[in-house]
Amino acid sequence: MTAYWIARQQILGHVLATSSAGDPFKELWNRLWKTKVPGKVHVCVWRACQNLLPTRDRLLTKGYEGKPVCLLCAHPLEAISHVFTKCLIVVELFSAAPFHLTTSLMLSMPFKEWMIEVALQLRPHVFEKLLMLIWSLWKNWNEALWENKSKPAAVLQCGAMAWLEDFHKARAPLNNMRNHVKQCWRPAEGNFVKLNVDGAYLPSMSHGDIGGIIRGPHGCFVAAFAHSIPHMCSAKQVELMAIREGLDLAVQMKLQHVIIESDCLAAIQDIAHNGESEFACIIDDILEAKNLLQTGLHLCLVSAIE
Known part of the structure; x- marks a missing residue:
């Protein structure tokens, strides 16, 4: 067993311990539903965690006869864990700022376990950006399926962050606007x-x-x-x-x-x-x-x- 998996077991052991007293993923659900993102993002991520999105591995169980490969990178099997943690565009997004998730956090594990791990690791304002990107990745997957087009990682990230910024502005208290006082421009002092x-x-x-x-x-x-x-x-x-x-x-x-x-x-x-x-x-x-x-x-x- 690698040092990473030993450390992971120490950190998550108490969270994932099966108990008749409640859901071992309760902490994930608490953090997910309390995050300040649009409602459709909450629902999309929750469905992904419950493996309810129609990825091709699930469609195979319902009579789908097409190829099971990933739409975006041609990986042999398109599953939830691949779409949101291992696809090439995902690795590019989540290994960069502000997430800095290493490849050790993208190993083979159920997506729901991966989500609780990053939820515990990331600060709340970074976690909400992760949720926005998961929704954007799923939207991008649908556009690749139905419109035969997909966006590069940089465009996905900018679009998701712009939507999050607009969402926060729309929810900002009105008294912030009332307290907005105009200033008169003043020249710099000294030799500035x-x-x-x-x-x-x-x-x-x-x-x-x-x-x-x-x-x-x-x-x-x-x-x-x-x-x-x-x-x-x-x-x-x-x-x-x-x-x-x-x-x-x-x-x-x-x-x-x-x-x-x-x-x-x-x-x-x-x-x-x-x-x-x-x-x-x-x-x-x-x-x-x-x-x-x-x-x-x-x-x-x-x-x-x-």
């Missing part, structure tokens, strides 16, 4: 320059627009940029691209003491916690550009500016 960036994105469009302006200590114009970026999937992604573009401009101009102002809290939080962002590649570029600046960089959140 200020870079204000912004992005625009509509879910109905496949691109985003970004812009930024750099002004000196007394508000004098230094430089600006504005253009469209194709293949965008969320407002947060566009805001991060605006920050990256502004930093690239600052590096090219060899500016020092830069203050960046953005009105996107989610983007700033993702930069502060890089390892947990679905846009880790963009944030890596931002941090690399930051390191190229000869002096410090300050990233600030501002509300709407007049």
